[in-house]
Amino acid sequence: MSSEYGLKKHFTGETATILGDRIQASLPHFDTRGYAAEVDRRVPGLELKDRVLILAEGLRSRLPESYPKALEVLGSTLGDELPEGRGMFTASWFLMPVARYVEEYGLGHPQESLDFLEAVTRCHTAEYAIRPFITEHRELTMARIREWAHDSSHNVRRLASEGTRARLPWASQLPFFIEDPSPVLEILEVLRSDPSDYVRKSVANNLNDISKDHSGTALATAERWSRESPTHETAWIVRHALRTLVKKGDQEALALLGTTGGEHIRVHDLSVRPAVIRLGDTLTIRFTVENTDTRPHHVTVDYVVHHVRKNGQLIPKVFKLSELGLAPGQAQSLEKSHTVKEVQTRRYYPGEHPVDVQVNGLAMATDRFELLL
Secondary structure, three states, X not given: OOOHHHHHOOOOHHHHHHHHHHHOOOOOOXXXXXXXXXXXXXXXXXXXXXXXXHHHHHHHOOOOOOHHHHHHHHHHHOOXXXXXXXXXXXXXXXXXXXXXXXXXXXXXXXXXXXXXXXXHHHHXXXXXXXXXXXHHOHHHHHHHHHHHOOOOOHHHHHHHHHOOOOOOOOOOOOHHHHHOOHHHHHHHHHOOOOOOHHHXXXXXXXXXXXXXXXXXXXXXXXXXXXXXXOOXXXXXXXXXXXXXXXXXOOHHHHHHOOOOOHHHEEEEEEEEEOOEEEOOOEEEEEEEEEXXXXXXXXXXXXXXXXXXXXXXXXXXXXXXXXXXXXXXXXEEEEEEEEEOOOEOOEOOOOEEEEEEEEEOXXXXXXXXXXXXX
8 A cells, every 4th residue: 555546445435434343442322334324425536635534524523522532532443553564554544534633623632632643653653644733833743743752662753753844745845844944853863863764764754855955954964963873774864865866966965975986987888678668668778887997986876767748848767776886997787677657656658768877976878768659
């Protein structure tokens, strides 16, 4: 269930039945059958977030009118805390309407809502639901988030980072953090060497978001973290956090990650085959990378597909390929398979698609393929 499309098909009356059966443990008269029928009637044709809202609205009309009492009932749906490695989109996806309920109806009760969202995030996530509280009750919510950054639960610590991402996918942006990321960086500072992989991924993604608007701040933060916290955990965060700048060929980011000598690298014999394909076919990209210097160099090698848009313009998309250590004069051949298929975030159009090989962010060679539809 890693995509929005994969998730949305699950939010039907079956999900309402799962929630209703759990709610009946503390509210025996809850109308599970009516709830499921209403959801099945209202969700056809809707996308994920609208389906989840339908389920939240159905809860609102059937739970106690008192919001604190409704939270007491919803507490029976949560279950045990998720251990490291158990995903919210696999083990507890059906709780999305519970978090949405708090997001939609809890702003008038910020203390109770924040307490409940802390419980929700232990067994699902509250990264979306927390955002209106940051907007409407910023001082109170950020004080709680600063506490969460020190929590013993990896799920709660992860919420401190993920909930403050200014450009969180599937969520409304937080423009005040886009303008001034310093309150977010205060949270990330605590988590820069977190022992949890789940938390580290969020910290890296958050700093990567910041790099899109404040590259200098992100680079300075990454450099300082690398110097002050020379741990494996921090090194992983820094490498992942600088990926957007690396793809753009930012030389300062590349140098910070130890890549050198791009001006001494040559790319030979680039071949993108077959030259003509249809949607669903797989390309084979082959080329040779050579270090012409008398010193060894560590380089980052990517490839760029320039996708044709409906208006004929070309939009580049960078794909990671390899990191190489090349001895003086060493040449190494590389090969990559690339399937041209539609994904939710990309639609293909016919025409000639250039393919570049770039080393340390610098385009070194170009070939092309033609896509037929």
